[in-house]
Amino acid sequence: MTKRILIVEDNAAVMAYLEQTLTKNGYTVTTAINGLDGFNKAQKQDFDLCIVDHLMPLMNGLQFVKNMQSLSTTNSPKLIFLSTQDLAVVMQHPELKLVDKVLSKPISETDLLVNVSAVLAEQLATA
Known part of the structure; x- marks a missing residue:
C-alpha cells in the first residue's frame, strides 16, 4: 500500500x-502552503506522515504540531519537522517532543528518503 505524505x-x-x-x-504526496492549510487538509484526510516546515505564515510548524495532537484520529500520522535554524535551539521547543524526527534544511535527497523510510518503518512496528 502506498504511503500518504503531507508536505507543509x-x-x-x-x-x-x-x-x-x-x-x-x-x-503519494499532498502539499500545503502553510500550517493552516496543512491542518485543514489533515482534518479531511488521513496521512501516514507529515513533513512540516518550522517557520511559516498563518500557522507555523510548532503550532501545526500542537494542533495535530488535538485531532482524535485513530491513526495519527508520524511527524518529521524541518528547520533552517540551529537544531540545538529548535529542540528546546516543548512541541518537538511530539515529533518523530527533526532535520536540518537544506536536506539531501538521500537523507530525506532514509529518514522518511525509517519513520514510516517505526509506524509499522508500533501498529
Whole structure:
C-alpha cells in the first residue's frame, strides 16, 4: 500500500523538491502552503506522515504540531519537522517532543528518503 505524505512548506522551491523526490520514490504526496492549510487538509484526510516546515505564515510548524495532537484520529500520522535554524535551539521547543524526527534544511535527497523510510518503518512496528 502506498504511503500518504503531507508536505507543509511555504517555500515553493523546497516544496517542489520534496514533492518530486518523494513522488518519484513511490509515495503519494499532498502539499500545503502553510500550517493552516496543512491542518485543514489533515482534518479531511488521513496521512501516514507529515513533513512540516518550522517557520511559516498563518500557522507555523510548532503550532501545526500542537494542533495535530488535538485531532482524535485513530491513526495519527508520524511527524518529521524541518528547520533552517540551529537544531540545538529548535529542540528546546516543548512541541518537538511530539515529533518523530527533526532535520536540518537544506536536506539531501538521500537523507530525506532514509529518514522518511525509517519513520514510516517505526509506524509499522508500533501498529
